[in-house]
Amino acid sequence: MKYIFALLLSLLPGLTAAQGVTVFAAASLKEPLDQIALTQPDVTVTYAGSGTLARQVMAGAPADLVVLAHPDWMDALEQDDALLPGSRVDLLSNEIVLVAPQETPALDLTPGALTDALGPDGRLAIGLTASVPAGIYGRQALISLDLWDAVSNRLAETDSVRSALALVARGEAPLGLVYATDARVEPTLKVVARFPQGSHAPILYQAAVVRGENEDAAQALLLALQSPQGLTAFVGAGFLPAGQP
Template identity: 50%
Template sequence: MPTRRHFVTGLAAAALLLPAAVDAAPARPPLTVFAAASLTDALQVVAKAYTARTGQPVRFSFESSGTAARQIAAGARADLFVSADSRWMDDLAGRNLLAARRDLLGGRLALVARAGSNIRLRLQPGAPLATALGPDGRLAVGDPRSVPAGRYAQAALTRLGLWSTVEQRLAPAQDVRAALAYVARGAAPLGIVYESDAYADRAVRLVSLFPAASHPPIVYPVAVLRGASAGASDFYRFLSSGPARAIFARYRFRPLG
């Protein structure tokens, strides 16, 4: 049977534990970020740096900007959105779903081949792109109907006079990373992705960069969504911090602002 001494001892032990419980900061709930598939590698590294500083986890849904924007418009729960172009961000702005927005990154459009390929091609008007694909090869691109990289690709090929030569030989993908995977696996001899994607997979190599004037500027806007969780604005600001900018530059993005 417990004695009075045991009871007092138990109270003292509890009192020793009390300050630690009171002082312990409550765990911050994770942030949810919907982002363009091309940002998969860079954003995850940036998020680790942010979590190390703040203790707040960040979880991602990476897919095509169009798919992500449609999900947000349909009511999917997210705190921030990072798009690969302004069109889908403008769509959400028109629905009054953004609390804050700015342009975060710039990029370049690239033609890639499998690492072991000997294809050489300079992207310019009249370039023999269709010939480089071979008799049966297809050109991997993000689906131009919903994927920003696909729309940039169509614009660039049209400007260079090459769209009509390959329009019927496309391998459209659900997002730019899927197009990259087609090339990496050998399912397509060539693909059009972002420069950052070209360095994300050792199974592919950069063949050529598209002339910057051949397509609209590649801009990645970021936004805090209305009703975002606490900490969303902190991560929004961190994305433009010195440490984050250095990470993005390492992954071949061009920090803006």
């Protein structure tokens, strides 16, 4: 993966030391996008929940490119006139899953199975269900599968999907609702249940250039991420092309 990004970005003359690109990206994208920072010193990536990043951009934070995990936050940026017109693109998709420690057996997505797995005092780690995309999708899925009433008062809501993953990895929550790609990066955990795609809105990561003095370099990087080589790097990290499955 590092080789792909190194080759790809080395071919972009716009990415020079004088035109370093600052990317604000959803926390779940950390592994593939970190390869940019490792192989191309002119790219800096900041990770957080998509809602947090969108609000920072609207407040004037110095981002050149945003990659967010829910269209609603891109809508907010467009309405704020923060994005370069015509630069917004669909980039990736994902799945949401339940993760638990390795010794945990597979779970049925039923109220009884979830409450049994949580135990008497355990909580379900999940991104903020009103603003963190994985939490938004997760709440939709839990409602769709008639699981919400069983767990709604037993949530440990966090500021990003990676924070939810960390709660489970540290043993502070017995279950976490995260993306399938997050589960791949934590060896102490495993997927114990997968949510059907039809139980929530399609998961869609979008990217766009932020208005400002660095639009050309940001646009060049965005084109690189959309290229077959760039998408191969994301797929290698477990992401799906936009529109799949």
